[in-house]
Amino acid sequence: MSSYQNLRNLSYVQELRPLHADCESCFGLCCVALPYAASSDFAKDKNAGVPCSNLQSDYRCQVHTELREIGYRGCTVFDCFGAGQQVSQVTYRGKDWKKFPETKAAMFSLFPIMWQLHELLWYLIQALHLPTAGTLQQELESAYETTRQMIDQPPDALLQADIGSHRANVNTCLTKVSEWARAEANKQFKHVKGRRTSFGRGADLIGAKLKGENLQGANLRGAYLIAADLRGADLSFADLIGADCRDTDIRGANLSESLFVTQFQLNAAKGDCHTQIPAYLNRPSHWIS
Known part of the structure; x- marks a missing residue:
């Protein structure tokens, strides 16, 4: 049985739950791996791979409750689609980059890739639940399976994966779903x-x-x-x-x-x-x- 078919007994909300960020299970990856530039969203510049100055030793943010007030609005709107806990607890099996510094470079490079894959999974699950997805069911399930398999790969393999090509293929599939769903909506709302x-x-x-x-x-x-x-x-x-x-x-x-x-x-x-x-x-x- 495919991994998507195994999910069919779960509710829509349950399927999407692993794709919601769980910061308590993450090694502060968005606060380290990603860069940001001084702007209306961030108070100052930060390079990729450099920990944010507000990141504490337990990987929690020391100014979490004041982010908007002190110029870090960008942090309050960010969502990794659960990529942080996936990399931290599944891919690296709970080995954090501080205690195991040899994982740093690969872990920080892997996080943005996992973020993209989890985002694609989010869209594919939504598409599979649309009433109009029936005619595209097989194509959608295939895209889901491929994405899921990529997520489950070891770090070295995933870092070598052609994410751009996969995104393009999934986007083609999602575009078809969108066109179909909106066409059906247009029939319903044409008057x-x-x-x-x-x-x-x-x-x-x-x-x-x-x-x-x-x-x-x-x-x-x-x-x-x-x-x-x-x-x-x-x-x-x-x-x-x-x-x-x-x-x-x-x-x-x-x-x-x-x-x-x-x-x-x-x-x-x-x-x-x-x-x-x-x-x-x-x-x-x-x-x-």
Whole structure:
């Protein structure tokens, strides 16, 4: 039986649970392996492989409760899709890079790769649960199996893997799913007046005024929604894969059935208690109550 078929007895939320970050089980990899530059998201520069000055000896952040106030908003929106605990506890079997310094270089290089694979797994599980995925079931399951097998490889093999090619293949599959799902949505909503769906991949919607708009079934893949006003907008079955949602105002918006939404996107956006979100995601603590 395939690894995906083994998951079929689990609920959707249970399937996605291992892809939620568990910082308590990680060796602070995002705080060490990744670089960042001084900007509105980070107070200063940090090179890849250099521990953040706020990282404590137990791999916890000493300023976790004040990150936004002291200029580290980027940390509060980041989500590794569970790659941190996977590398720390599974790939390296609990051997941390401080006690086993010979693992440092490979572990830090592996983390961004695992992050990409876990993100792909997140999208594939969502796609497999869509009612419209039936005709693409075999292709989706094959992509899932390949991704799962790559994740389970030893460090040396995974570091040599062609992640770019695999991402491209999975993206082709997810694009088909999106087109199918949105086509079905368009049939359902075709009589709804005022719908806006023709934006196209990578659309520049920075600061766009879309308050209250009907965006059911819209293609917003890779769209730049930075500081866009989507208050009260309906994004049912809109494809948001890769959309940049930094400071996007989604107060009162409906994202409960949007395609390929991530925790990262919600964390980066501005929402409130009236924002409808998918059941498998968490309402960010900094949103307006």
